[in-house]
Structure formats: C-alpha cells, structure tokens
Amino acid sequence: MDHETYGARPKPDLMSFDVFGTLISVRDSSYGAFERILADSHARHLDVRAFWEHWEHRNIAHYWEPYRSYREICELSLAETFAHFEVTGDSRLINRYFEAFPGFFLYEDVARTLDHLSRGRAAWNIVTSVNDSEAQNFGLETHLGHDARYDRAEEFLEATVGLWDTWEDDAILHDRVNGIYADPDKVHELNHAGEFFSVRGPLTVPRTPQGRPVLIQAGSSGRGREFASRWADLIFTGDPGVEVARSHYADQKERIDAAGRDPQSVKLCPMAYAVVGETEDHAKQREQVFLNDLVHPMASLTLLSELMNYDFAKHDLDDPITDELIESVSGIRGLVQNLRAHIGDKITLRDLAGHRATLLQGPRFVGTGTQVADQMEEWFNGGACDGFVLAATHLPGAFEDVVRMVIPELQHRGLFRDSYSGSTLRDHLGLQRPACVPVGA
Numbered sequence: 496m497d498h499e500t501y502g503a504r505p506k507p508d509l510m511s512f513d514v515f516g517t518l519i520s521v522r523d524s525s526y527g528a529f530e531r532i533l534a535d536s537h538a539r540h541l542d543v544r545a546f547w548e549h550w551e552h553r554n555i556a557h558y559w560e561p562y563r564s565y566r567e568i569c570e571l572s573l574a575e576t577f578a579h580f581e582v583t584g585d586s587r588l589i590n591r592y593f594e595a596f597p598g599f600f601l602y603e604d605v606a607r608t609l610d611h612l613s614r615g616r617a618a619w620n621i622v623t624s625v626n627d628s629e630a631q632n633f634g635l636e637t638h639l640g641h642d643a644r645y646d647r648a649e650e651f652l653e654a655t656v657g658l659w660d661t662w663e664d665d666a667i668l669h670d671r672v673n674g675i676y677a678d679p680d681k682v683h684e685l686n687h688a689g690e691f692f693s694v695r696g697p698l699t700v701p702r703t704p705q706g707r708p709v710l711i712q713a714g715s716s717g718r719g720r721e722f723a724s725r726w727a728d729l730i731f732t733g734d735p736g737v738e739v740a741r742s743h744y745a746d747q748k749e750r751i752d753a754a755g756r757d758p759q760s761v762k763l764c765p766m767a768y769a770v771v772g773e774t775e776d777h778a779k780q781r782e783q784v785f786l787n788d789l790v791h792p793m794a795s796l797t798l799l800s801e802l803m804n805y806d807f808a809k810h811d812l813d814d815p816i817t818d819e820l821i822e823s824v825s826g827i828r829g830l831v832q833n834l835r836a837h838i839g840d841k842i843t844l845r846d847l848a849g850h851r852a853t854l855l856q857g858p859r860f861v862g863t864g865t866q867v868a869d870q871m872e873e874w875f876n877g878g879a880c881d882g883f884v885l886a887a888t889h890l891p892g893a894f895e896d897v898v899r900m901v902i903p904e905l906q907h908r909g910l911f912r913d914s915y916s917g918s919t920l921r922d923h924l925g926l927q928r929p930a931c932v933p934v935g936a
Contacts, residue, residue, distance in 0.1 A: 600658075600694055602655075603655055603658045603659065603698055604698060604699055604700055606619055606655075606708055607659060607698065607700040607703055607707070607708070608700055609708070610703035610704070610705065610707070610708045611700065611703050611704075614704055614918065614919070615703055615704030615705035615918065615919030615920065615921070616705075616919060616920045617703075617708040617709070617920065618708050618709035618710070618711055618729075618920055619708045619709070619710055619711065620711045620712075620713070620731075621648065621652070621710060621711065621712045621726070621727070622713075623644040623645060623647075623648050623714070624638060624644065625638070625801070625803075625804055626638060626801055626804035627804060628801075638804065641716070641718070642718055645714075645718045645719070645721075645722050646690075646691075647691050648722060649722065649725075650689045650690060650691050650692055651691070651692065652710075652725075652726045653687070653689070654685070654687045654689065654692050654694055656707070656726075657685045657687055657696070657934050658685055658687075658694065658696050658697070658698045659698065659702070659706075659707045660683075660931045660932055660933050660934070661682060661683045661684070661685055661696045661697035661698050661933060661934075662677075662681070662682055662683075662697065662698065662700075662701045662702045662931070663681040663682070663683075663702070663931050663933060664702055664931055665678075665681065666678050666681035666682050666701060666702070667701055677701070682697050683696070683697055683933040683934070684696050684697055685697065685934055686934075687934075702931060704918070704919055705919040705920060705921045705922075705928055706921075706928045706929045706930075706931070707929060709728045709729060709920050709921060709924065709926065710726055710727050710728045710729070711727060711728065711729045711730075711731055712726060712727040712729075712730055712731070713730070713731040713732070713733070715732060715733060715743070720746065720747055720750055721750060721754075723747065723750075723761075724747065724750035724751045724753070724754040724756070724761075725754050725756075727761060728760075728761060728762070728921075728924070728926050729761070729762045729763075729764060729924060729926075730747060730761060730762070730763045730764070731764060731765075731766065731884055732747075732763055732764065732765040732766070732857075732880070733765060733766050733856035733857050734765050734857065734858070734879075735856060735857065735858065736858070737858070737873060737874055737877065737879050740765060740858075740874065740879035740880060741877065741878050741879045743763075744763055744878055744879055744880060745878070747761075747763055748761075748763075760926065760927060762881040762882060762924060762925070762926070763880050763881050764880060764881060764882045764883055764884045765857050765858065765874075765879075765880050765883060765884065766856060766857035766883075766884050766886050767857045767858045767859075767860060767871075767883040767884065767885060767886065768786065768857065768858070768859045768860065768885075768886055768888055769860045769867050769871075769885055769888075769893075769896070769897050769901060770782045770785065770786070770859060770860070770861045770862075770867075770888055771862070771863070771864055771867055771896040771897060771900045771901060772862070772863060773863070774863060775862050775863055775866060778861050778862050778863065778866075778867075779861060781888070782859065782861045782888075785888040785889050786859065786888060796808065805823070807844060810844050811844070812843065812844050812845040813843050813844070813845060814843060814844050815841065815842070815843055815844075816842050816843065816844060816846075857886065858870070858874065863900070864899075864900030864901045864903070864904050865904055867897075867900075867901050867904075868901055868904040868905050868908065868910075871883065871901075871905065871910075872905075872908065872910060875910065885897060
C-alpha cells in the first residue's frame, strides 16, 4: 500500500497520527490477508560502519561474523521498525533507494541486510530520480538527462544483481569443528568494470531467504518500460482509465516476452484509490472531500514542476503542452503520455496540473464495498492489471475501510486469498525465487 497523497491539504481532524504506528498496529496476520508495506526512505541515510574490513578474500576459514552489520543496523533509528517485523510477521519493507547517487556498494550490502532482517520480506523500489534539487543534495549541480539516467540505472542493476549472486545458496557450511564458515569455491568475485561503476566483490552478506529483494519499478515512458521489462518483478503503473491500462498491460507484457522473460512472472499493479462508503452517496461525498476539495491550487504547479524538473511558473495555465515542451524536460514524461491517452492529444498546463494534483494518475474506485469490488474485478479480470497498489485518501482509516468492506467481498468471489501460503514477500506476490547465477562461475 502506498500512503503518499499528493497535492492535498491536511484535513484538520486528520493532522495528528502516527503513520507507522497506524500501519503496524494491526497485529493479526490474517487481518485482510493483504500486504501492509512500509515504504520507507530512511535506509539510504544509514551510516553503516565498514564491517567488511575484517574480510580476507577467500580466506573464510578464519573467524568472521557475517551478521555483525545486522546488529549495527538494529542499533540505528530503524530498530523499532524492525522489531515490528518480528511481532507481526506479515509486514513488508520497501527500501526506496536513489540509484543515481553515491553509495553503490554500501547500498547492495544494506539492501540484502534488510532482506535478512525482515526474513525475506524486503523490496527495492528502483527510482532513477527526477530533478536537479535531488542531485544538489548529493554534491551534483544538475541531474542526468532522461535517457542517461536509464543508461546508468541499467549498469547499476547489472552490477547489483551480479553482487547479489556472488554467494551461492549452499555456500554457508557452518563447520564449527574445522572453523570454516563458508565454502570459498562458492563465494565469487564479480569484477564489474563499466562506464559508471567499478566493483570487485564479493558482497559481504550471504544470499537471503527469498534470494534477493523484490525489484519494483515505475517507469512508464518507452525507455522506462524497456528497463522494467528487463529487471522488474513488479511494475507500478499509473493509468487513469481501464482502456489505457489494458493497452499499457498488453504493451508491457509484450516487452517482457521480447526481453526473454516469462510475462506471467512479472506483475503489473496500478496505483488506485478506493473510496468506500456505507452507501454510494456517502462514498461520493468522501471522494469530493478527500480527492477534490482538499487539493491546493498552488500544490498542483509545484508538484508538476518537481516531477518534470521544469519551472512551469513561466507559462500561463491555458498554454498548450506541446511536443517541443515535453522533449525539453528531463522529468517524468510518462505522466503526459498517459494523460494524452486518456483525454486526447490537445492538453493545456491546466489539464496537466489538475491531472496531477487531483490525483487522477490512477483509477478511483468509489462506492460501497460491493461496488468497489465490482470495479476492481473489471480491471483484474479484464486484462488491465495483476493487482493494485492502494493509495490512501486519508490517514488513518482508508486502509481499514478497504479491509472491512471490500476484502470480504473479493474473498467471497474467489478473487482474493483467505490466508498466507508462504513466509516471504515473493511468496505472497506469487513470484518465483530467482536462481543464483554467479558471473563467470
């Protein structure tokens, strides 16, 4: 579930609450039987000390404590969050890491450590970043251009997956009699040397319960879809209507097949708002309040400029969005492409700003529990998606409404599980555990 809501003013009686406390407070793992994901960015700030200084290449017979880094991370600010993983056993942790900036090897190590700590329930939301203000927080003046970002991301993933596969599944021996922790023949160097990155390996953390974190990606431009076809386990989409979603779904599945992967092995899940009410009128009233009335006019242009890495203040709201303008921006181009597919080629800045700020990037499922289930079923069984990423219209309460009024209806129709069938995030998403393929092994 995504708890980001854009372009909206806080409703007075919703301003004071603990987001993580609210999301984690449901202790019964069978409650709703759907993924309670904590989408968190804190991990990119972790200052994990260089515990790998004790590593002597291939001399694994001496004493080495591979989990020292896990203890150190637990001592940091995320310790309380990880403690909740131990209690609930069914929450998921997505680490959003911005691949365009420094910290390459550290990230691979931290990502796998998170996967161990959560017992195979971690995911990586792969973000190529968007604007210059992000770059300037990491010592750069400007960000890379649109295609250059994906060039870098491609190599980042090649090196990342290569590092994750430097440990074979059966590398750990735990031979206490002879003092051998791991088989040196099953721990490999990577020796990646590319345009953007150079890393020797091996990684300092062994293979995780689910093999590696689930890879999530949200690019919707042509280049973004190609990138997702090669790397993503789950593709996060933003299609405003069912026909646009069907076209996107078919195109993406064809690209996945062309990349040599099984299209059924990759899940497409659009962001969706579920506004549920006790009656249809009640649901519509809530939609008006949460997704229309609380939208701030200035927030629309501000968010749009941030997403497109372009200052729209120089334009009038009725200026047309031309092909030349789109080519001149380096931000998220798929936003414009999806809107054109939804309302036509001739759009103005007002259309674009309203589309973003009034939260029309994904479908709005509005009505009673039964009516919302009908709308979801149309998408799910109609070749438009493999599931949904629910975004909150308000907190607290939005997700509880879905669990109470929508999930039982979907379970009754046989469209949603009644219980968990595995222990890892890959198990719950219906994703296979990836095989370990060491480079050069």
